[in-house]
Amino acid sequence: MATIKVDVRGENCPVPLVETRKALRKANPGDIIEIAGTHPASRKEIPFAAEALKLELLAVEGADDDWTIRIRR
Amino acid sequence: MDAERTTIVVQSGDYDKLYSALIIANGSLAMGMEVSLYFTFWGLQRLTQRGLERGPLSKMHFFGLGKWMVKRRMARAKVAPLERLLQDFKELGGRMLACEMPMAIMGIAKADPCQDLIDDYGAVGSYIKDARQSTVTLFI
Numbered sequence: 001m002a003t004i005k006v007d008v009r010g011e012n013c014p015v016p017l018v019e020t021r022k023a024l025r026k027a028n029p030g031d032i033i034e035i036a037g038t039h040p041a042s043r044k045e046i047p048f049a050a051e052a053l054k055l056e057l058l059a060v061e062g063a064d065d066d067w068t069i070r071i072r073r
Numbered sequence: 074m075d076a077e078r079t080t081i082v083v084q085s086g087d088y089d090k091l092y093s094a095l096i097i098a099n100g101s102l103a104m105g106m107e108v109s110l111y112f113t114f115w116g117l118q119r120l121t122q123r124g125l126e127r128g129p130l131s132k133m134h135f136f137g138l139g140k141w142m143v144k145r146r147m148a149r150a151k152v153a154p155l156e157r158l159l160q161d162f163k164e165l166g167g168r169m170l171a172c173e174m175p176m177a178i179m180g181i182a183k184a185d186p187c188q189d190l191i192d193d194y195g196a197v198g199s200y201i202k203d204a205r206q207s208t209v210t211l212f213i
Contacts (some may be wrong), residue, residue, distance in 0.1 A: 009166045012152045014096045014103065021103035025165070052104040 001030040001039040006045065008037040009066075016042035017049060022064075022070070032058065035071075039063040078107045079158070079209040082200065087131040088113030088140060088155075094213045095158040101209065102165035109203050110162075115173040116213075118179055119133040120171075121187040159190070168192045170199065 006023045016037045018037040023033050036051045043064055050054060050057045058070040079101035083094045094110065111169045112120050119128050133139040149181075154159075171191045175181070183194070191197070204210045 010151055014099045014158075015153050017103040018099050018165065021105075021165060022161075049104050052106075062132050 001032065003034055005031045006033060006035040006037060008039070008042070010038055012039055013041060015039075017045060020046050020049060020069075023026070024055070024071070024073055025061060028045045029073055033071045033072045035069045037067055037069075038065050045058070075206075076105060076107045077209075078109070078203065078206040078207040079204045079211075080109045080111070081210070081211045082111045083116035083120075085116050085213055086119035088126070088128040089118065089131050089143075090213050091116070091125055091155055092152075092158075094211075095155060095162060097107045097169055097209075097211065098164065099158055099161050101105065102162065102167055106209075107160070108167040109170060110167065110187060111170050111172060111200050111203075112191075114175045117171055117175055119189065120169075121181045121185045124203065125159065125185065133136060136149070163190070170195050172196060172200075201212075 004023050004027055006019050006020050011019070012035050016035065016039050017070070020033065020035050027033060039042070043060065047057050047060060048056040058072055061068045079098065080100060081094055085091070093096045095203055098108045098110055100173050119125055129164070130143060169191050170193045
């Protein structure tokens, strides 16, 4: 099982969400996607996507404008 | 169960409204939904002319000055260009449809350069068939 890193620091809506989805589509079941970003709304909304996709949200860490989120595919 | 679905009519060719359409479309795809964009009238014209970035602002365009200011601010905020949003839309499996009636009115041919982007052609029946199974439907 691999950890796939997605760096969307500095990117604005909707890029963090879209890049997360792209990485999830390419990942294998069990892989962990680790997203690093600075867009405040995405810190709240990427977990919405994990829920909608019925994936396990492992962690949401850091400040609103400098965060890391981990999702298991 | 089939995936939830978003269906959007893209009637406007205005720069800011194309942003609204593509951001909502890509957000839906990112959340695991299926998305169909029905391009008609001015939206279709923008698409076929490969001029998504060229549309005016729907408000405060001021002969291009308003748009120039908005674009500058968007670049500073690192907002992705429309062409990038369109590529993301295709990559995430979004469907694009062109309405045939305005094509006839506006002299748009199926051979025009947008053809590689268009997944299908249709009329109101195709839209309603999609829309009645959609949880999100918008007219932009």
